[in-house]
Amino acid sequence: MKIFMVLRNLLLLLCVVLAACQTAAQEPVEFESATIIIGGKTLPVAFAKTPEQRARGLMFRKALCEDCGMLFQFLPERQASMWMKNTFIPLDVAFIDRNGVITDIKPLTPHDLTSVGASKAVMFALEMNQGWFAANNVRVGDHINVKM
Secondary structure, three states, X not given: OHHHHHHHHHHHHHHHHHHHHHHHHHOOOOOEEEEEEEOOEEEEEEEEOOHHHHHHOOOOOOOOOOOOEEEEEEEEEEOOEEOOOOOOOOEEEEEEOOOOEXXXXXXXXXXXXXXXXXXXXXXXXXXXXXXXXXXXXXXXOOEOEEEO
């Protein structure tokens, strides 16, 4: 009977810990904003510059407005990569070097844990709805102006 009580208490403790972790993972993270000029458009975007903000990104969101996106900053520059853990929205990511030049545009599939990386060191990554870059004639080699 004593073993049963210990096992029951451990199971209850495990349930409480798992519930707390799930709640913490979905707590809101505040993002700053930045303005980008891309494809002839000036757009306000969410700005993820801290490790906590970059880790959360667009996780748990169910929708993204047509011209909305998230800009990630990497300092120092690095060969950045993205994944789609807990992300419900199909996205495209543009990797951008320190000069504001798009080095890559790659599709991202919801909930895919495969790492999708830049082809070289970049300072920024811009996530937009899947198809946004093509619909707005934004291509690799184009320039993005970032105002923080």
